[in-house]
Amino acid sequence: MALYAEEHDQLRASVRGLLGTARRRDDPGHDPVLWRRMCDELGLAGLAVAEERGGSGFGVVELAVVAEEIGRANLPSPFLTTTLGGLALDAAGEDVAAIARGERLATVSFSPGGRHVPDGDVADVLVLVGPIVEVADLSAVGRTPLATMDPTRGQAHLDLRGAPRRAIDVPPERVHALAATLLACEQIGGADRVLEMSTTYAGERVQFGRPVGSFQAVKHLLADMLIDLELARSAQWHAVALAADPGTSPTALDAAARTARVACSRAFTRLSGDAIRVHGGIGYTWEHDAHRFFRRARASAVLFAPGDDADRLATHAGLVGSAS
Secondary structure: OOOOOHHHHHHHHHHHHHHHHHOOOOOOOOOHHHHHHHHHHHOHHHOOOOHHHOOOOOOHHHHHHHHHHHHHHOOOOOHHHHHHHHHHHHHOOOOOHHHHOOOOOEEEEOOHHHOOEEOOOOOOEEEEEOOOEEEEEOOOOEEEEEOOOOOOOOEEEEEOOOOOEEEEOOOHHHHHHHHHHHHHHHHHHHHHHHHHHHHHHHHHOEEOOEEHHHOHHHHHHHHHHHHHHHHHHHHHHHHHHHHHOOOOOHHHHHHHHHHHHHHHHHHHHHHHHHHHHHHHHHHHOOOOOHHHHHHHHHHHOOOOOOOOHHHHHHHHOOOOOOOO
């Protein structure tokens, strides 16, 4: 059964249309003007926030559509982190109206002590996920912006000493699973775009009187890229479907989300590298978009603390002792 219905295709077209006309290519950082349009015209900041708390009341499937399109556009946007932070706060019954309107930016961190916080350079609220989930107000904290491989997603060290923090009643496993799932959606969007770019270029670039896509080596490479993409997409769809089902057990969701993150990280990394090779010399230049996707792929592969994925998946598969 297909994951997306006609209304999801309409949402995808709306998001793609906005991002295609408004994205600033020369500025890799957060664009407040574009963010304002995303919130005002499409309501993306509060897409899955409950209606009674100022959102649109949609679910994980709609978030997946938007995340794919943001990945496809390689967009410098706090959508992913603000969505995850807003969902955690919404689930705890917190006031998220300003986040749903896009007036405040949230972020999440799975690293202790406020280190390497994604979008920590612009966020107003931090959801810190560990053995418990805490929320911290960032209005008066010290921030040290970091130079990163992917300039489209800023990071910062946050000095949380003295920052107001309190625990909220949200299962940390749920926050982690949603982070891995929506990141996988973003990665699939990026992988799909680099394959499209590569296929188009291989059909247009002529060498020795023939399109380079007619050469066997290039055809095989593109075919392998498609196989990698579709295998990863199946893992992503499975994770999204389970995350959207309130009857899914935490164990099943954790296994699906981690599988999706591993599969999509590997696929996006490989496809973005292969895209550079398909494009040849132009693919290695600073002016071409190929290196931007490669940077996003490499940085996304280590986002949201994926270090224990292999151990946890082995546990889910029964290869080691029971998960704690």
